Amino acid sequence: MSPRRKYAKTFVMGFMHSMEYRTDFALSLLSGIFPVGVQLFLWNAVYGSSQESVYGYTKLEVIGYTLLAALFAKMMATGFEYEISKDIKDGQLSKFIVQPIRYGPYRLSRFLGEKGPQLIVLAVLAGIACVLLRNYAGLDITGTGLLLCAAALIVSVLLNFLIYYCLSTVSFWLLEVWGIFYTFALISLLASGGVFPIDMFGPVVQQALGVLPFPYLVFFPVHIALGRVDGDALLQGFGVQFAWIAVLIALTGALWRAGLRKYESAGG
Numbered sequence: 001m002s003p004r005r006k007y008a009k010t011f012v013m014g015f016m017h018s019m020e021y022r023t024d025f026a027l028s029l030l031s032g033i034f035p036v037g038v039q040l041f042l043w044n045a046v047y048g049s050s051q052e053s054v055y056g057y058t059k060l061e062v063i064g065y066t067l068l069a070a071l072f073a074k075m076m077a078t079g080f081e082y083e084i085s086k087d088i089k090d091g092q093l094s095k096f097i098v099q100p101i102r103y104g105p106y107r108l109s110r111f112l113g114e115k116g117p118q119l120i121v122l123a124v125l126a127g128i129a130c131v132l133l134r135n136y137a138g139l140d141i142t143g144t145g146l147l148l149c150a151a152a153l154i155v156s157v158l159l160n161f162l163i164y165y166c167l168s169t170v171s172f173w174l175l176e177v178w179g180i181f182y183t184f185a186l187i188s189l190l191a192s193g194g195v196f197p198i199d200m201f202g203p204v205v206q207q208a209l210g211v212l213p214f215p216y217l218v219f220f221p222v223h224i225a226l227g228r229v230d231g232d233a234l235l236q237g238f239g240v241q242f243a244w245i246a247v248l249i250a251l252t253g254a255l256w257r258a259g260l261r262k263y264e265s266a267g268g
């Protein structure tokens with residue numbers, strides 16, 4: 001079987017696996033309504049009846065940001081890092097070493113297959129939210145902006161995959177990594193702007209985060225959708241995304257080679 005057919009089959013398997021758990025995904029969407037509702041309630045209390053901007057955001061803009069950030073952060077959700085850790089810990093990684101299939105492309109194909117149905121649903125919900133925000137909230141959301149936002153989200157999904165694939169290499173050196181993964185996910189959610197816009201953290205924090213990949217996962221696409229990024233800033237954002245992809249590919253390759261030298265198939 002050609003490599004293309006192997007990974008295409010893996011993609012289909014991931015897609016079918018995701019469809020088997022569609023009820024779980026639906027429940028996770030419903031459970032996300034509560035924290036978003038709490039955020040909207042807090043922002044309403046912060047602004048009160050005033051129409052003045054806070055940290056450069058009007059009340060309607062911050063509501064739009066909260067809704068889109070919640071949907072985009074859901075798009076970035078992973079989970080495969082726990083499977084990689086289990087493969088390494090239990091020795092199941094050995095079958096990928098001896099068989100004619102590369103582990104990285106296998107994981108990417110399966111991840112994209114599993115994310116496919118979720119991305120479609122979330123994209124539809126995000127589109128509906130954008131239409132409502134444009135027509136009823138008067139936000140500057142254009143068709144061109146949404147297309148650029150979609151392109152940024154595609155790159156963000158790949159970038160986030162590489163971040164967590166790179167993080168999963170700690171499983172070669174540490175036996176229990178669940179706490180690390182969970183803590184990292186919380187930090188990533190905050191640093192990516194999935195809860196609050198990162199420019200609300202002040203210029204020092206914003207500059208520090210600007211050299212990291214996290215703001216380009218959620219904050220950057222949301223700002224594109226809301227019409228707050230254009231021109232040179234838009235090109236710079238895409239450039240940073242692709243630069244981090246290149247860095248993470250090289251870093252992940254080096255860490256996996258080092259990890260495989262330490263790997264012992266004690267449970268395989």
